[in-house]
Amino acid sequence: MTDDITLTIDERPVTVPEGTTILQAAKSVGINIPTICYHEFCTSNGLCRICVVEVEGSRTLVPACVAKVSQDMVVRTRTPRVVNARRTILEMLNASVDLSEDENIQDLMHEYAADEARFPLAEPRQHAILDDNPMYIRDYAKCILCWRCVQVCADDAQYTYAINFSGRGYHTSISTYYDLPLTETTCVFCGQCVGVCPTGALKPKREWLMELGYTPDQIMQMTRTERKSRMRRPQASA
């Protein structure tokens, strides 16, 4: 038996069960708070901070995806302070990563009037495309570090633990053990990471090849050869 909690979101009274996040509480009355890293079936970590809102009495902005409601809390989801933080995060992100295939972020850029050329001197995160297995490619120049792939590979779904992180800070990237090709890791090619990737950084190889202009027949030829050569040299690295 959980107690109900009443709070105010954007001047509207809202009553939800204890333990509800601000994000869910807002959604229950039709107030949409934007998210990027959040995924319904993944553990929320409050990474992207696009969902930040103003909570009365709080020194900093509060991430709605992880912050729980409390009695008489007063939340404002679209103050100038909130909008400024969201816009700046979008502008900084856009200067770092290729976001062209993420429709959600493209829409947010538009909604928050984010300037695409705000940080002209920024050094984008550059990575060569990793094509080391017949199933999917990894294009980390498109990676926003939402962690979803690492989480579904681990405790959120598959318990495979094939990928984790390299480096830290701005130069963090998703990585295998000692940068080994995926075929030499514990990866079972379940495809869950590809399924949750929001930006096209992880993509089925077939889709990628079709985007490059290959026909399905050509692709069949290529991947067959690849599979065969791999069978002959099981320890080969890509």
Added chain:
Amino acid sequence: MDDPKLMDLQTKLDEFAPTGRSALLPALHHTQKLFGYIPQAAASRIAASLHIPLANVHGVIDFYTLFYRQPVAETVIHVCNDPVCAFAGSDSLFKNFYREVPHQAASGGLETIALERSPCLGLCEHAPALLVQGMATAGAAGQSWQDIITGNFGRPHTQITREVDILTSNCGKGAPTWLAAYEASGGYQAFRKALGMSPAEVISQVKASGLVGRGGAAFPTGVKWEGAANAPGSPKYVVCNADEAEPGTFKDRVMMESDPHRILEGMLIAAYAIGANKGYMYIRGEYIHQFEVMAQARQEAMTVGYIGERVLGSDFSFDLELRLGAGAYVCGEETALFESIEGKRGLPRIKPPFPITHGLFGKPTVINNVETLANVPYILSNGAEAYRKIGTERSPGPKLFCLSGDVEKPGLYEVPFGVTFRHVLYDLAGGVRGGRKMQATLFGGAAGAFATEKDLDVRLSFEDLKAAGLPLGSGVIMVFDDSRDLKQILLRLARFFAEESCGKCFPCQIGTQRQLEILQNIASYGTSAGDREQLEDVARTMTDASICGLGQTAGSAVMSAIQQWQDLFKPARERKE
């Protein structure tokens, strides 16, 4: 496969195995000692022995700058890259190194020497600071490379100036105060006294003393202890945060290398008060010597029974583990420090929940800074009332300040709260070096703010500094004379944050990088229209939206400079409309 070093490693790993994932950092340190780096074959053994997925071991190795996945060099020298050391000549040390030192191996093998730029090494009063294979040097600027490389140098000796001598009475003697001397000076009497009191009485003494945390956040210590004591769940932990890495801070280093038992005594009292039977002390990876001193002190305390089962015949038992960090400023953030002890990447957690209910291993935990704990024995021995006679009404007690930069007598200062900045800088520290004019003084470290001459009469207390818009932080007073380029200082602070951001939340991960890029461009090409607005937007976003204190303060020095010097980022040429 039968590499004898791998077999050595396996023997050690078998010892670590029962500890599980939490033994990861100790295992990696051990491996690196054996091999000089962490070879893949060794990392695989560690993963198997401690039951950690391979990719996660990789993630941890790659997070900490002092762990290497490739061979580096026979001798690794770390040179501090932060403002005070840079102005004292660390840059020219770098240049000389590449010009004069025969560091390349003859036949394409491993380099003999590798020079690495490092964040603040906590040796600011000996600028430019160097670590040679983990050993601190003194006065590197005046020494030849041959002497530096062969380790032919003196150990740094910190100048200590006292107006009160509660925390540093056993410091500055050139050698650690070991158990016998500590006991002879009244050591462990406070702990014995505490054992005769109820835990609640101990907590009420600490609450009555008004002691607040000295790590930077200034949270009331007694309230923290009470919260953990009352929190449901067991076991409970007490953790000493000795991950001192705020640029300009070296007080905890001096306390650890000089008076280790005072810190242990503070920890024992805290553990007894909250009902913890296990403690951890997490010491930054660059403080190898201090780690060894603490380890020896712990051994002494175990031998005479201050640490162990049924301490001094009481019902209280206590076990203490020392942990060595591996190069990550963010691990000074309390929840990142817990993650690191647990064998993970040092990423801060989302708060709430707070450590008093969900701390180390998810259990109720008290985490206190070294200096905070060092205050505790005095409070128990002399009573809260005596303690409150020192300092101000709202900031009771003594405070350690770390003076560095352009000051005649850089070093550690123990003063009562409430003396003025002028008193410390001019009466005690001899003023600005060479009689020059003070341009700016950074208070609180990289995460701090600038004071100027108008602030000289501000009293050094939490309340007075807050009113003046200055953070007390960890007690950093970094002085810059009128010849120093403020933009250079800001650039170096920005580089520090960009290198030390953990990368978890977007505002800090990207914001620290954008801040660095803008300041780099200004340093190279001058200020352009819009630079200042960009800096302000980035700083505001980091302050407002980052997860932890690192991101929330990564823009504070820039913001403070913009407020103090309106024209600092005035464009050289206005853009034509």
